[in-house]
Amino acid sequence: MAAQLHALWPGPARRYLEPFVGGGSMLPGRPCAAAVAGDLQAELVALWEAIRDRPDGVADHYARCWHDRAARGAVVYDEVRARFNADRDGLDLLVLTRWCVNGLVRFNRQGAFNNSLHHTRPGIHPDRLTAVLGAWSRAVADVTFVAGDYRATLADAGPGDVVFLDPPYRHTRGRYQAEGFDPDGLFATLDRLSSRGVPWILTWDGRAGDRTYPGGVPTELFAGRLALTTGHSPFPRLMKTSLDPVAESVFTSFAL
């Protein structure tokens, strides 16, 4: 979807702001090099900074864990997870996300990572990951990463900036973080961006099969809206039931 979404920007940009950066799939195709990317998950932001500044160190850490697991087995996953939950090191978060069941990032109410090991998969080979990390390091060389709430990341947004927002869906309470996500704060932020003349694109509610996830974005807040078909939901696929086509709703501050 990234290319389709970036094709929507109404004009050139001097700075790209992305306050819910997550796995960063929008970053490589962003409309200008200068960028600020934020996330509430501080360990994820630390991982992004490490990938940008010392990809070889990240690759070495992963390779050590991978070879340790090859030698000693599943217990290594438990050790990495316990260490992450104690020390909150972003490099261990990378290992967990590569090895956990279906790559699903889950935290319990206490904020501890609680997904378990995907026993039947060895995890990406270190040689392959080293190449991937090198490519990402180059792609995010000009990105400033910040840990914090999206409102702080957007505090100084002004003319020349463009903003892409991919917040947690309303129905994903607890999937990324223990507390839910307050949509009213998001709506107020969108309104403020528009009043400062900052173009924004929001992906939020959507449709999977016959289930709809209405985000309820107030109609006066956006000027453009479209539905992008994004493929198939991983959740029924995991349950080995039908393949549900997924459409993502896209809202824009400008007319399309």
Ligand SMILES: C[S@@+](CC[C@H](N)C(=O)[O-])C[C@H]1O[C@@H](n2cnc3c(N)ncnc32)[C@H](O)[C@@H]1O
């Ligand atoms: C739907 S994901 C973003 C996925 C991203 N587009 C990608 O390519 O991977 C939402 C992200 O928002 C973060 N998040 C949740 N609440 C937040 C908040 N209040 N402020 C900033 N980030 C938040 C989560 O940690 C998660 O990484």
